[in-house]
Amino acid sequence: MRLPFMKDRKNTVKSKEANVLLAKCSQHGKTLGMRVETYKNDWIRTWSFKIDDSKAKREGFDKTLIEGTLTPTDDYPGCPYCGTMELFICPCGKLSCIQPDSRSVKCYWCNATHKNLAPVGKAKVSGGGF
């Protein structure tokens, strides 16, 4: 009888932490996941991908809580739907992507439209909430 498959513990050095944050694309209203990693006491964005809300919730990405500048790395691909690198944080506490030249943006988390937005400085964000 075969033993059940056991997942190997990854032999990675725990010098870096990684997490996933959620944002909504302000152009398309769809959810994206952003992979974030620790870097010198900060959190930076390293990757982004399309995800649907039910999967994001299943993975627990809506529970992520981090604090950092969320600066994108050089190879950060931008929003998977519209390609922008920019983010804004809504007064509701959620992230959305934003076109750099846009004067107003819709937050698809709370369905409010905002004008005169400041870019994300140091953000303390949670990933989701459905």
Ligand SMILES: [Zn+2]
């Ligand atoms: Zn987008």
Ligand SMILES: [Zn+2]
């Ligand atoms: Zn909002």
